[in-house]
Amino acid sequence: MQHSNSDSTQLPPIVIIDDSKLKQLFLSEILKSECTIFTFASEHEALPRLPEIRPQCILVDMERPGEDGLATINHIKSLSVTADVPIILITSTDDGDTERRALEHGVVDFVGNKYAPEIIRNRVKNQIELYGYRRELERQVDLKTRSVLELQDAIMLVLSDLVECRDSLTSGHAQRTRDYAERLMHQLIADGHYVQELSPELVRDIIRAAPLHDIGKVGIEDAVLNKPGRLTKNEFDDMKRHTILGASAIANAMKSLHDNSFLCVLRDISLSHHERWDGTGYPLGLAGNSIPLCGRIMAIPDVYDALVSKRPYKDPYPHEMAVQIIRDGIGSHFDPLIGEAFLRCEQDFAHIAQVRH
Ligand SMILES: [Fe+2]
Numbered sequence: 188m189q190h191s192n193s194d195s196t197q198l199p200p201i202v203i204i205d206d207s208k209l210k211q212l213f214l215s216e217i218l219k220s221e222c223t224i225f226t227f228a229s230e231h232e233a234l235p236r237l238p239e240i241r242p243q244c245i246l247v248d249m250e251r252p253g254e255d256g257l258a259t260i261n262h263i264k265s266l267s268v269t270a271d272v273p274i275i276l277i278t279s280t281d282d283g284d285t286e287r288r289a290l291e292h293g294v295v296d297f298v299g300n301k302y303a304p305e306i307i308r309n310r311v312k313n314q315i316e317l318y319g320y321r322r323e324l325e326r327q328v329d330l331k332t333r334s335v336l337e338l339q340d341a342i343m344l345v346l347s348d349l350v351e352c353r354d355s356l357t358s359g360h361a362q363r364t365r366d367y368a369e370r371l372m373h374q375l376i377a378d379g380h381y382v383q384e385l386s387p388e389l390v391r392d393i394i395r396a397a398p399l400h401d402i403g404k405v406g407i408e409d410a411v412l413n414k415p416g417r418l419t420k421n422e423f424d425d426m427k428r429h430t431i432l433g434a435s436a437i438a439n440a441m442k443s444l445h446d447n448s449f450l451c452v453l454r455d456i457s458l459s460h461h462e463r464w465d466g467t468g469y470p471l472g473l474a475g476n477s478i479p480l481c482g483r484i485m486a487i488p489d490v491y492d493a494l495v496s497k498r499p500y501k502d503p504y505p506h507e508m509a510v511q512i513i514r515d516g517i518g519s520h521f522d523p524l525i526g527e528a529f530l531r532c533e534q535d536f537a538h539i540a541q542v543r544h
């Protein structure tokens with residue numbers, strides 16, 4: 188490897204992969220005022236060094252002994268550190284077919300001794316600048332996204348605290364159900380179930396939405412919500428409305444937004460966490476896979492937490508009894524795959540219950 192330019196800290200690093208010493212010198216001479224240059228005779232030598240060099244542009248000679256130029260381009264693009272780094276092809280012929288194939292493989296421009304030095308310098312400079320703009324834009328988008336997500340988290344925390352303020356009988360339920368849901372989803376993914384559906388984004392949205400699954404309870408009157416005893420049939424019917432109240436409040440908020448995956452999940456979780464796999468749940472009596480996945484997932488943390496928590500009409504059930512009740516409900520109350528996943532991580536539920544109660 189050759190490394191040219193005395194003031195290397197100031198200039199953007201670029202990599203040249205070319206077996207011809209003459210071409211390396213030719214390009215280095217043209218580009219040394221703009222870049223810190225690292226030259227390699229082969230892909231074999233260059234690739235291991237790319238993570239450390241972090242080039243902002245890579246110039247690749249198409250024909251090197253024993254190495255295929257297009258394969259080199261693919262290899263560079265397969266490395267996370269250089270996946271989006273602009274690649275310029277070094278070419279000395281007017282072979283249109285080679286250029287077409289190189290463009291199809293993601294090459295962004297061409298240089299070579301058929302071009303004037305000034306053109307070569309500007310082509311490389313332009314690509315480095317574009318790459319810099321793109322990275323800066325991505326950084327800004329990341330920052331904005333993070334701050335929006337943090338704000339969303341903070342608002343969700345406030346809302347779930349408000350729900351808990353009203354519903355004094357189920358203290359801590361919101362936060363515990365979030366922890367259970369997170370554990371359960373990791374188990375599902377580890378088991379290889381619903382892996383396609385449970386994208387990192389959906390998992391994140393479900394974790395965020397979980398503490399608010401009962402948000403509709405703010406619309407239930409105190410006499411029912413905080414009744415220190417078992418609910419009558421009418422009162423229970425009234426309580427069931429919290430699913431619809433929550434979902435319609437979220438649906439209203441969604442009208443002013445183009446597309447918000449988080450609110451979709453929150454609406455679905457709110458509406459469907461009391462549905463049952465066999466269609467005997469509420470409010471809609473949905474069955475099987477027509478119940479949104481987030482609702483099918485939420486059903487288990489919700490029931491488990493209700494079982495192991497104290498209620499005005501019952502003492503907390505021991506963990507083993509709660510596990511047995513859920514086991515008995517697999518295939519009737521609960522989605523079989525999610526129920527089985529629960530059985531594989533029920534000890535972690537016990538741990539969360541112990542820490543969070
Ligand atoms: Fe609920």
Ligand SMILES: [Fe+2]
Nearest residue numbers: 360400401489
């Ligand atoms: Fe709940």
